[in-house]
Amino acid sequence: MSENWVKVYTTGDAFAAEVLKQGLIEDDIPAVVINKQLSAYNIGEIHVLVNKVDFDKAIEYIVKNEIE
Template identity: 25%
Template sequence: MEDNLIEIFAANEMYKIDIIRELLSEADIESFILDQKGRSFLIGDIHLFVNKEDEEKAKSIISKHDM
């Protein structure tokens, strides 16, 4: 993982990640997904990352939408 990325959200359901990615995109924040779900067993989390300089803004957006 890149040194300039920081995790801001994790979920086990992709639709939650998609909602947050759309909100971040509307605010011109680029995001990246790391999906750690297994193929055979659908366990594990999906992690969402942003650049460190966007961390505060991204967390503010997420908290405003109760995610």
């Protein structure tokens, strides 16, 4: 993956990560989800990444929507 992508959110909930990704995309902030969980046990982390230039906008979106 390109070094231009940075992590803005980490969770253990795949659904929450996908919802956040879709919200960011709808707000014109390109985003991707990287799932690092062991699929059989759902152990591990899921990261939501955005482009470096969109980092501040993504953090604003997360704060504005009270995403924990």
